[in-house]
Amino acid sequence: MLYIPESFRADHKDEIAQRRMAKMMPIVSVEGKVRRLMLMIAEVKEFAPSKYGHKLIVKHVPDFHFMISDDLYRRLVKRFELEIGLANATPGSHLIAIATFGIGSTGVASIEEISLMCVNDNWIPFETMYDQMLLTTLVDQSRHFVKSMRYNLPSTSPLACAVLTDIGKSLVAAYIMQPGASNDYLTAVDALISGSDLQAWKWEPGNGAPIPTLPFPGLSNENDDE
The missing domain is CATH 3.40.1350 (Trna Endonuclease; Chain: A, domain 1)
Known part of the structure; x- marks a missing residue:
């Protein structure tokens, strides 16, 4: 139930998408059954506005986005203000996300809970x-x-x-x-x-x-x- 994105290669994007779909298929919501979640560890590329809310775009997954509710996004920005600020201000740094997500019957992925950690260009965590x-x-x-x-x-x-x-x-x-x-x-x-x-x-x-x-x-x- 752990998802870590594989490195993206444009010449293999279809195969990568198929493997991702197969990996996530067991957690797709089915009416009448308990909702299942998957744990993701990935590097944040950006938090972006979507047509009706917000979404998380992770590195190596340009063609599949993770939706974030407005309430979760507000709490995320408030709770991890320092980590997001450090990542923005430090060249070469990376923002790592660990999150649980589910997938609806339509195939849309939605973040349930999320935590962020800032690491430097050597992938070492730092606070200031x-x-x-x-x-x-x-x-x-x-x-x-x-x-x-x-x-x-x-x-x-x-x-x-x-x-x-x-x-x-x-x-x-x-x-x-x-x-x-x-x-x-x-x-x-x-x-x-x-x-x-x-x-x-x-x-x-x-x-x-x-x-x-x-x-x-x-x-x-x-x-x-x-």
């Missing part, structure tokens, strides 16, 4: 432009790291942007102090650092400082405070 700057630096320096994921943690809770894994036997959590962060947030970061076994590295872009030098790969920095 500062995250993106640090991730770009880590990739450019060929560093080894694990990207921290927020999952159900609220945006008001501190979270390391990434954990560096190439510092000898040590692990270093990289924190970004967001400009304008409240004193409560900063206190929570300090508490998180003091209660962790990981070393900490911090960057405060709000004071105009460039990204501080990252711990040198291959060496332990156990005596460093940050």
Whole structure:
């Protein structure tokens, strides 16, 4: 019941359409039977107005669109305003959608629920432009790291942007102090650092400082405070 669009090729568009139709046929609504849904993971090409509402156009599927009700579209734009804004403002970024959808007896696909995630040109998730700057630096320096994921943690809770894994036997959590962060947030970061076994590295872009030098790969920095 998972649908991930295959790469589009104009010279094979008919075959691709047939395979897509065969994949989705089991969830087509039948009167008197329970409505079935399919889970889709795909890259958003655009949200576009349709004749009587809105639709989602996903990459690699130019000839098949997913309808979105007006109510769902309003909630989508409000809930994922930051992710949509980041994708619009960051060159090379991608907006990933995970959605459930059904197909009516007419063959029209309609989105039931949807969530969005912004990833950079290396397909690494990021939450802010500062995250993106640090991730770009880590990739450019060929560093080894694990990207921290927020999952159900609220945006008001501190979270390391990434954990560096190439510092000898040590692990270093990289924190970004967001400009304008409240004193409560900063206190929570300090508490998180003091209660962790990981070393900490911090960057405060709000004071105009460039990204501080990252711990040198291959060496332990156990005596460093940050």
